[in-house]
Amino acid sequence: MIRHSFLTAALSTAVACSAAFADGHGIALYGEPALPADYEHLPQVNPDAPKGGVFADGQVGSFDSLNPHIQQGRVPWQLRFVAYESLMGRAYDEPFTLYGLLAERVEVNDNDTQITYTLHPEARFSDGTPVTVEDVIWSWNILGQEGAHGRYRAAFDKVKSVENVADNQVRFSLDEPDRELLMSTGLRPIMKKSQWEGREDSFFDSGVREAPISSAPYVITDVDPGRYVVLTRDEDYWGDNLPFRRGTNNIDTFRMEFFGDATAHFEAFKAGELSTMRETNAARWARDYDFPAVQAGDVVKSEVPHQRPSGMTGFVMNTRRAPFDDWRVRQAMIEAFNFEYINGVVNAGVQPRITSYFSNSPLGMETGAAEGRVADLLAPFADDLLPGTIEGYELPVTDGRAANRRGLRRATALLEEAGYVAGDDGRLRGPDGPVSFEILLPQGSSEVRAITDIYTEALERLGIDVSVATVDSAQFKQRTAEYEFDMTWYSWGLSLSPGNEQLGYWGPDGVTATGSRNLMGTADPAIVAMIDAMLSAESRDDYVAAVKALDRVLTAGRYVVPSYHNPVSYIAHDAALRYPADRLPIYGDWIGFQPDIWWFEQ
Incomplete structure (x- = not known):
C-alpha cells in the first residue's frame, strides 16, 4: 500500500532553506526529514528480515567494465548502487x-552555500x-575530470572548493545558494584513494x-567478462547496525x-536459473506468465504500484539535423505515430500513454492553459515559445484503426507547411531533396522492434524513406553519446525531486558536448x-510551479514521440523471495527496492 497522504504532506511543506537542514542526521529538500534523529530503520523495510540466499538477476546485453563512473565501457547498471x-x-x-551513511552528521551554513559532513568514525572499506x-x-576530484x-x-564546475576542515570533516562550498546541489554532494560514490593514486589513467x-575496494555492503567476488558478475555480502561490513541499513541487504549472494x-x-527465468523477472508489457504479463513454475506455485507474480513521474520514453528526434530542426516536422512525426493502434497490438490496449515528462505525479503539467505562477514563469518567453506551451498542448488521439488517415492527413499538412511536399513518385521532398532518415535501435528488445515496424510503415506512407539500424549496446552507447543518429528509441527516468541533473538532460551544453542526455539537442532559453x-x-509552491512550467516547455517542444509507461511494476519472482508489501515506498519498484529490501523466507 502506498501512503498517498504522506506524499501529499511531504510535497506540500513550504519552509525556508535553512530550516530544511536544521537536523544534522538528515536533509530534506523541503521541510524536515520524516524520520527523527533516533529512528530505528527505514519505514519500507522489514527490520527482522532473515539473511541468506542467492539472488540471480538477468540482463540483456554484455559488459566490459566494472567502473560505472567512467564515460566509456559497458557496465552492469546495478554496480553503481550496490x-x-x-x-x-x-x-x-x-x-x-537523505540520511547519514558514511557521514554521521551534516551541517549547512546560514546562507546555504556550504555543507559540512562529519564522517562516521566506524566507516571502513x-x-x-x-x-x-x-x-x-579524491573521489570528488577524479569524477570531475575528463573521462x-x-x-x-x-x-563539479559549480562547486567552488572541497576542503578538509578537520580530521573527520569535509566541506563543500558553492558560489551561490543551491540546496539541491548541496544535497547531491552527499550522493557521490566514495572510492579508496590509494587504490588508484598515481595511476589515475x-x-x-x-x-x-580490477574490482573496486569499496565501503558498500557487497564486494565483487567473481567475474566472467560479458557473462556474469557475482557480489557477496561482506560479513564484516562496517554499517550493519546503522539505522539506514537495518532490514536491507539481506541477500548473501547477488548474481x-x-x-x-x-x-x-x-x-x-522459466527454467529456474534466475530469481526474478521484470515485465514491462501488460499483454505478455497476462499471456506468458502461466508456465509450469507459476502453476506449481514456485514462481509468484507481484504488482507494485508507484507515484513517481512517468519520465519520457519513445522516439527521440535529433534537432541538430534536418528535418527535425523544424517543430512542424516533429509534430508531423507525432501525428503519424498511431498510439492507440500500436498499444492495442503490443499491449492489448492496457498501458497508458505518457502525456508529459512528469505525468503520473504531482509535478506533471495540467491540461488547458497555464495559470497562476506557472503562467507568470512562462510569460517572459511568450513570443518565442512553441504553440501549445502556454495555451495548452495535448497529444493527438487516433481512432485505433491501422490506417490512421486523419493523423496522416494532419502530418501531411504540417510537412507541406514546413516545405516538404510529395513528388510525382510519392517520395517526400524538401529543400535538400528526398527526405530519408535512420532510426537507431538498441539490440535485444523485440517489443521496441515491433513498435518501430508499425511506425515505419506509417512514415513510408508519408513518402519518407526510413531505414532501421539495430546495434549492440556498445555501439548504441557510443552513437547516442556522440549524437550520431537521426531518430532513436530512448528513455529518461525522472524523480519526484528533479534538480541540477535537468541541465544535463536538456541544457544547452549538451548540444555540442558529448555524453550528455540531451539527445534531442535542445538549447531553449x-x-x-x-x-x-x-x-x-x-x-x-514555487518549486512545483517551476517543474510544471518546465514540463510544458519540454512537452510542447515536441522532441520525442511518446510511447507508454507502467504506473504498476510487474515482477515475477521466486516464491521464497519476499518484500514488505504492506509498506511500499512512494517510488515503488525503483532504485533501493529489489533486491535491497527483499529477503528469502526460510
Whole structure:
C-alpha cells in the first residue's frame, strides 16, 4: 500500500532553506526529514528480515567494465548502487530526503552555500582500512575530470572548493545558494584513494581486471567478462547496525547474469536459473506468465504500484539535423505515430500513454492553459515559445484503426507547411531533396522492434524513406553519446525531486558536448530559465510551479514521440523471495527496492 497522504504532506511543506537542514542526521529538500534523529530503520523495510540466499538477476546485453563512473565501457547498471557507497543515503519513501551513511552528521551554513559532513568514525572499506576525508576529496576530484561520466562533471564546475576542515570533516562550498546541489554532494560514490593514486589513467581505462575496494555492503567476488558478475555480502561490513541499513541487504549472494537477447533471458527465468523477472508489457504479463513454475506455485507474480513521474520514453528526434530542426516536422512525426493502434497490438490496449515528462505525479503539467505562477514563469518567453506551451498542448488521439488517415492527413499538412511536399513518385521532398532518415535501435528488445515496424510503415506512407539500424549496446552507447543518429528509441527516468541533473538532460551544453542526455539537442532559453527557477525556489509552491512550467516547455517542444509507461511494476519472482508489501515506498519498484529490501523466507 502506498501512503498517498504522506506524499501529499511531504510535497506540500513550504519552509525556508535553512530550516530544511536544521537536523544534522538528515536533509530534506523541503521541510524536515520524516524520520527523527533516533529512528530505528527505514519505514519500507522489514527490520527482522532473515539473511541468506542467492539472488540471480538477468540482463540483456554484455559488459566490459566494472567502473560505472567512467564515460566509456559497458557496465552492469546495478554496480553503481550496490558496489559503492556515499556520504548520505537516499530514502525512497520520501520525495528527496537523505540520511547519514558514511557521514554521521551534516551541517549547512546560514546562507546555504556550504555543507559540512562529519564522517562516521566506524566507516571502513572492505579491506578494513578507514574511510577518510582524503578519500572523499579524491573521489570528488577524479569524477570531475575528463573521462568521468557526464552526470558528475556537470556539478563539479559549480562547486567552488572541497576542503578538509578537520580530521573527520569535509566541506563543500558553492558560489551561490543551491540546496539541491548541496544535497547531491552527499550522493557521490566514495572510492579508496590509494587504490588508484598515481595511476589515475588506469581509473578511466579500468575494465574487468580490477574490482573496486569499496565501503558498500557487497564486494565483487567473481567475474566472467560479458557473462556474469557475482557480489557477496561482506560479513564484516562496517554499517550493519546503522539505522539506514537495518532490514536491507539481506541477500548473501547477488548474481548478475547476461543474455544475448530477450528470449534467452525469459527462457532462463522459466527454467529456474534466475530469481526474478521484470515485465514491462501488460499483454505478455497476462499471456506468458502461466508456465509450469507459476502453476506449481514456485514462481509468484507481484504488482507494485508507484507515484513517481512517468519520465519520457519513445522516439527521440535529433534537432541538430534536418528535418527535425523544424517543430512542424516533429509534430508531423507525432501525428503519424498511431498510439492507440500500436498499444492495442503490443499491449492489448492496457498501458497508458505518457502525456508529459512528469505525468503520473504531482509535478506533471495540467491540461488547458497555464495559470497562476506557472503562467507568470512562462510569460517572459511568450513570443518565442512553441504553440501549445502556454495555451495548452495535448497529444493527438487516433481512432485505433491501422490506417490512421486523419493523423496522416494532419502530418501531411504540417510537412507541406514546413516545405516538404510529395513528388510525382510519392517520395517526400524538401529543400535538400528526398527526405530519408535512420532510426537507431538498441539490440535485444523485440517489443521496441515491433513498435518501430508499425511506425515505419506509417512514415513510408508519408513518402519518407526510413531505414532501421539495430546495434549492440556498445555501439548504441557510443552513437547516442556522440549524437550520431537521426531518430532513436530512448528513455529518461525522472524523480519526484528533479534538480541540477535537468541541465544535463536538456541544457544547452549538451548540444555540442558529448555524453550528455540531451539527445534531442535542445538549447531553449526557456528550459534553462525554468530549471533556474526550480533550483532557486524558496517554497514548495514555487518549486512545483517551476517543474510544471518546465514540463510544458519540454512537452510542447515536441522532441520525442511518446510511447507508454507502467504506473504498476510487474515482477515475477521466486516464491521464497519476499518484500514488505504492506509498506511500499512512494517510488515503488525503483532504485533501493529489489533486491535491497527483499529477503528469502526460510
